[in-house]
Amino acid sequence: MTTRTPDASVHVRDLRKHYVVHEKEPGFLGSLRSFVNRKSRDVEAVRGVSFDLQPGEVVGFLGPNGAGKTTTLKMLSGLLHPSGGEARVAGFEPRRREADFLRRITLVMGQKQQLLWDLPALDSFLVNQAIYEISDAQYHATMREFTEVLGLAGILKKQVRKLSLGERMKCELAAALLHRPQVLFLDEPTIGLDVNMQESVRAFIRDYNERYGATVILTSHYMADVTALARRILVIDAGQLVFDGDLAHLAGRGSGGKRVRLQLRQSVSEAHLARYGSDVKVDGLSAELTVPRAEVSARAARLLADLDVADLTVEDPPIETVMAELFGGREAERV
Structure with a gap:
């Protein structure tokens, strides 16, 4: 029996994800051998992770490459089904992918895009307005706000493929937050951006959190993202949570x-x-x-x-x- 912190925005208990990975020797003969005798192994990507996030909390989710960060975020957003454990986000079970759940969350992956490549970003925004059933009044109010804060004027009508990386990332954020979600899963949102653009994205995330009281869980290899936005840090290593505390205590873990x-x-x-x-x-x-x-x-x-x-x-x-x-x-x- 697990307990949940009252009013927790994100509740995770003993969350697990196991994969079966098939292996093959290189070359044509390797392909034939694999066809006859396919070898596989089990990989524990996430092993018993537990934590609670309160409404409005901004948390940095850190760890080495392959530690299980993105896998955890995908389970919390409903893209992957967990192999075991319990997860609830905004009161919903993510794996069910209910419409009301999807209206309350968003997942932004810095290395993936949702914008339509050959159309202006504004067309993708209109598609999202229809998908999330956003009223015209809310849509236009949000667009005015995002355009001012992110500096979108002048780029919304350009084809996405003609935008710079920084311009595209700003449009990706606007598209992902157009429906004003209450829980944000941000996976490397500033990857590849220059220093000035990174700061613009951080300022936008900070402003959104303060304005709407959204819960944010952020992964990044740019430590400046984490130190600028988060006070609480979760560290995952080899699929297990090894640290849950504030930045000062994490710094105290170092031996240097x-x-x-x-x-x-x-x-x-x-x-x-x-x-x-x-x-x-x-x-x-x-x-x-x-x-x-x-x-x-x-x-x-x-x-x-x-x-x-x-x-x-x-x-x-x-x-x-x-x-x-x-x-x-x-x-x-x-x-």
Whole structure:
């Protein structure tokens, strides 16, 4: 018997997904052998994942490639049926794909598109208006809002295939959110975009969350997306949830210690700073190094006493560094 947090927008208990993967040796003979004696193996893509998301919560969903992130999102959006466990989203069982459920959720995949390639984006928006039975008043109000926030003026009537990647991604987001869903599953929404466009997409997602109180679960390899939007982090590794907490606690999982940044009045060499810590970087009168967490106060005092320091700050290591330490650059088994 599982319990659900009252009013949870997304409820997941012991969610599992197993695949049967068929294997074949290369070449013509391999194809013949596979035809006669087909070999297969079971792959556990998701293994007993459990969590609850509250209405309006923005959560970062992290993990190495192949860890089960996209598989989990596909199960929560109803595209895949789970092999076991329980999932409820906005009060619905996703695998049933009921019309009222589909009106409350959206799935945006940065590497997939829903817009019609040879038609203007505006035509795809009108198709979505009909599919979701959006009233003319709501449609036009939402379009005015999205056009202003995303800067869509001037591109809505261009063929999708003639749009830049950034323009296309903005139109994809607008199309996916046109029906004002309450639960957003965003899988790499800024992939391939330049820095300015990434920030535009983040600002739009933040604005949508605040305006409509939507629940957002976000996967991204750009840690800036996660740190800018989410305070709670879920980390999945090899199909299992290995961390559920805030960014500060995730940073504390790293073994690399704290990052000390210095503004000096007199330059020093990297070799000299290496006496106080590791991973030393010097750029003119600016420097930084990593010191053990347990020795931050003592090392900082030594730096202030020994060097001509104008300013000193102590920070947690970048989230990218922590993730690299946790996973060691490995990838989970792909399916």
